[in-house]
Amino acid sequence: MAYKNQEGLVLIIDDEETIRDGCRQVLEKSGYDVITTGEGSEGIRIARERKPALVFVDLNLPGMSGLEVIDILLAEIPHVVLVVITGYASIVSAVESMKRGAYDYLPKPFTPDQLRAVTKRGLDHHALVVEAERLRAAQEEMAKDFITFVSHEMRSPLVTVQQSLESLKVVTEDCLSDEANQIIERCERRIRNLEDLVEHWLNIRQIEEGTLIRDKGILNIADILLCSIEDITPLCERRGIVLESDIPEGLPPITGDRESLVRVFVNIIGNATKYTPAGGTISVRAQHDDYHVHVAISDTGRGIPKDKIPFIFEPFYRVKERGEHIEGSGLGLTFCKRIMDAHGGKIEVSSEEGRGTTFSLRFPR
């Protein structure tokens, strides 16, 4: 098979003119595109420009050594396949060059058949490497689109179900029994949970891709905390939980993404409301030292059993009693942990069963 295109380009770097010309004749006769040079540095220049698929490198070059040439070519030319040409005495350096990433070697003297066989094998290998890379890239692209696609495809029906429930309430003109209304309410609540799940899932994916937190700015953490507290206060009031805060003035600024941090705090405080009985207290305290800004969110809830603490940041892990339903996506704390990681921060939890739980967050100054 002939390689008449750029993909099949063969470069020969050898200081012996007879070898260069001999190889060129043999390979061109077999239909390959061939370029030759007697110098390592010239070979690198040509390779940068023409991006050959296969390069034969003589290990005993004047000036730059063959091994150096190999290192540079492998680092700079994508998917290039290298074959070293060696004298009988230099089998050791052939082994060394294979270790560095050369694909094959061709000991001198060699016959035209040997040269053709090695060339074909090298170019076949190159085609495989290129194909594998193409597939990998396509798969990555698909995985990315898949998440976006699925979250869209999941959310559209959710929105329609929500709108339909809304219309059901209107159509029945509030003449439904309390029981029927409770059924609608339960449906609405579970749909919201599912929406949260889709959102968190997508967010976690975005964090992994590095696309969620793009714009970090200088932030006033007191501001973020107050905003989060304002957001969650109605929920605490509904559940009869006291939300208190101790946020001193003059906290040093931190660097980060405001919106995701608000969501971290809302998430953690919201989480605390699920495990704290009415009449309990959730407190938000902030302080700083020379290196960090610390935020602690404590509740007087039922606490987390010691053996479960190591798992609480794991996706879909929930601390619950048998048969109990706890609302939420199961990804909230995983989301918080990833966001904190992305901020170079730390999130830890300490808890005493029956007494309460404290989440400690630490941000670098």
Add this chain to the structure above:
Amino acid sequence: MVKKRKILLIDDDRDFLMATKLILEKNGFEVLTAENGKTGVDTIRSAGPDLAIVDMMMETWGEGFSVISEVRAMEGKQDLPLIILSGVDLQGPYQSFEPSEQFPKVDLILHKPVKADDLIKHVKALLR
């Protein structure tokens, strides 16, 4: 009897369309529906609704935009009250739609799902 005000809903999600239609009808409006942009534009031309609600994210992102541009280019429709419904966006489901400066004039942007009370309140205000 007072003539009912006519509202056109343009959305390619038939179930969503039906839900929103019921909410509006129950509140005394006459409701026309269109399941794609082209039918929507034709209906505006032929049936002359008093207000149109357009889904931004139909089959393609451009479709809602095309509808609004076309309507605004129609004679006598520069001031037709237009509401955009957005919320489901392929760029990321939770990115809300924000029109750029070149975007043709719309009166209101609402996000899906929309509460019945909110929808009725806004529609009434725009028809006043």
